[in-house]
Amino acid sequence: MYRCSVCKSLFLNTPPSNVQLENYYKKKFSYTDGLLNELPIRKRSEIILNTLRTMTPTATSICDVGSGYGYFLDEASKRGYRAEGVEPSKRLALHAKNMYSLPVYNGGLKEYIHKKHPQFDIVTCIHVIEHVMNPKSFISLLVRLVKPGGMLYLETPNSDSHLLYAEQSDYTFLIPPDHLWLLSKESIKIILPVNTRIHSINTYSYPEHVMGIFKKLIKIVNKSNRRIYVPTHIKTNNIRAKKTISLRKKLSYYFFDKGIAPLFTGMLNLYHKGSILELYIKKKEGKSGL
Numbered sequence: 493m494y495r496c497s498v499c500k501s502l503f504l505n506t507p508p509s510n511v512q513l514e515n516y517y518k519k520k521f522s523y524t525d526g527l528l529n530e531l532p533i534r535k536r537s538e539i540i541l542n543t544l545r546t547m548t549p550t551a552t553s554i555c556d557v558g559s560g561y562g563y564f565l566d567e568a569s570k571r572g573y574r575a576e577g578v579e580p581s582k583r584l585a586l587h588a589k590n591m592y593s594l595p596v597y598n599g600g601l602k603e604y605i606h607k608k609h610p611q612f613d614i615v616t617c618i619h620v621i622e623h624v625m626n627p628k629s630f631i632s633l634l635v636r637l638v639k640p641g642g643m644l645y646l647e648t649p650n651s652d653s654h655l656l657y658a659e660q661s662d663y664t665f666l667i668p669p670d671h672l673w674l675l676s677k678e679s680i681k682i683i684l685p686v687n688t689r690i691h692s693i694n695t696y697s698y699p700e701h702v703m704g705i706f707k708k709l710i711k712i713v714n715k716s717n718r719r720i721y722v723p724t725h726i727k728t729n730n731i732r733a734k735k736t737i738s739l740r741k742k743l744s745y746y747f748f749d750k751g752i753a754p755l756f757t758g759m760l761n762l763y764h765k766g767s768i769l770e771l772y773i774k775k776k777e778g779k780s781g782l
């Protein structure tokens with residue numbers, strides 16, 4: 493992956509073809525983390541929907557592009573929105589339809605717009621844009637879905653974050669070829685259509701991101717030491733040593749991961765350097781969306 497020195501975005505030097513991408517997401521893509529993290533995804537959905545309700549109190553319709561297993565759509569439907577989804581993966585789209593009786597179009601965004609010609613008060617695109625071949629064209633398509641005066645919500649890993657600068661080549665979201673692009677607020681500003689304006693920009697992080705930075709710093713310190721002292725009883729391969737290591741790991745987890753890390757998580761978000769970037773983008777009145 494290469495990095496732009498001006499806008500701080502990262503991009504894959506040799507991306508897969510459009511045909512390869514289409515076949516991958518329609519036939520092979522499996523988002524197992526989505527099933528395992530239903531509760532956190534729903535909690536995050538509640539935060540987004542509550543913010544959108546404050547910003548667009550009269551909105552009645554919402555479209556989630558890359559709707560996955562349908563958790564966000566289900567939460568939106570519970571709050572009275574007319575909710576629709578667009579999902580290229582047949583497996584994920586069927587899950588949303590069968591489990592929650594949600595209207596989800598199984599296919600790409602461009603063909604959905606061509607066939608349906610829909611518009612919504614709110615369009616959301618959560619952790620999708622980093623997967624597409626051309627983010628600029630993709631955002632233009634998203635904006636076409638938004639009614640004049642409506643809101644587009646984007647959420648994606650932040651390529652101008654403390655987490656990236658600390659982890660570098662071990663960066664959590666550096667997972668090509670799934671992620672073709674990693675964007676910053678500056679790069680998104682550059683590719684936004686002229687008939688939009690940014691209503692609000694924010695970043696957020698999780699405690700595990702603090703621990704990711706901490707662990708990376710520990711590795712750097714360890715590499716700088718030629719010899720690291722290890723107690724003799726830890727070296728021995730016996731049951732007592734294993735129990736000691738296990739206990740230390742548990743104590744370390746509760747002290748650092750559960751106790752210390754949450755206290756410092758907010759600091760990562762200063763100056764929009766948090767791990768996840770979120771933008772609320774307003775579509776200007778009286779524009780075509782192109």
